[in-house]
Amino acid sequence: MRVDLHVHTYPASSCSTIVYRDLIACCRERRLGAIALTNHGDVGDNRRLEGPLAEAGTVLVHGVEISTPCGDFIVYSPDLDYLAGFKDLQAVPQAGSIADHAAIVWVHPAAGGGRSGSAFRASLTEQVAPLIDAVEVWNGNWTDTRYVAAAQRIVETLNLPATGGSDAHRADRIGRCATEIEAEVGSTADVVAAIKSGAVTPVAPPGAGRRAGHLFDLFRR
Numbered sequence: 001m002r003v004d005l006h007v008h009t010y011p012a013s014s015c016s017t018i019v020y021r022d023l024i025a026c027c028r029e030r031r032l033g034a035i036a037l038t039n040h041g042d043v044g045d046n047r048r049l050e051g052p053l054a055e056a057g058t059v060l061v062h063g064v065e066i067s068t069p070c071g072d073f074i075v076y077s078p079d080l081d082y083l084a085g086f087k088d089l090q091a092v093p094q095a096g097s098i099a100d101h102a103a104i105v106w107v108h109p110a111a112g113g114g115r116s117g118s119a120f121r122a123s124l125t126e127q128v129a130p131l132i133d134a135v136e137v138w139n140g141n142w143t144d145t146r147y148v149a150a151a152q153r154i155v156e157t158l159n160l161p162a163t164g165g166s167d168a169h170r171a172d173r174i175g176r177c178a179t180e181i182e183a184e185v186g187s188t189a190d191v192v193a194a195i196k197s198g199a200v201t202p203v204a205p206p207g208a209g210r211r212a213g214h215l216f217d218l219f220r221r
């Protein structure tokens, strides 16, 4: 099942223009089985949209994006009170401090921290390794080969699962990148389990597939 694991809505993300009716209409029109909402340190929209999206036939996958001196991370968990404890701008969580019901993904690693302004450096890979469950290889805002290749290199170095998400801040960008999940997704817990077990594959944006295939061939050699 294909799920966009990285979407921002307004007002929980002040930088997004995707309002509730946009998201609900998109899910309804495209018959999306599931979609993640990953706002910047704010789960208010997750709380408000879960019911209306369920009525549209879409499972809302709960997440929150945090920006740290080591870059940006998304924490996914079915427990909204737990997610509410994270802030848009904060310290890097301690390795081992993430709850068992949560998964944490290093998003757009090579682009650095969106709100923290931190820059990517290769030494971060080992530093962040004990914390993360997966790496976002395809992000709809960072599709240049250098970003994708750097993320893929981290995946290969750490032998971790890879995900994809649009990082949409505009309705027409939703689903530009996504994650193929091997099982049906009926809940956030299903996504957490899929990420942790590696049952996830990043989906490149339209037109980037061949380029990506070539890229991944290079790494396989």
Ligand SMILES: [Zn+2]
Pocket (backbone or CB within 6 Å): 065, 072, 107, 108, 113, 114, 115
């Ligand atoms: Zn970010």
Ligand SMILES: [Zn+2]
Pocket (backbone or CB within 6 Å): 006, 008, 065, 167
């Ligand atoms: Zn984001």
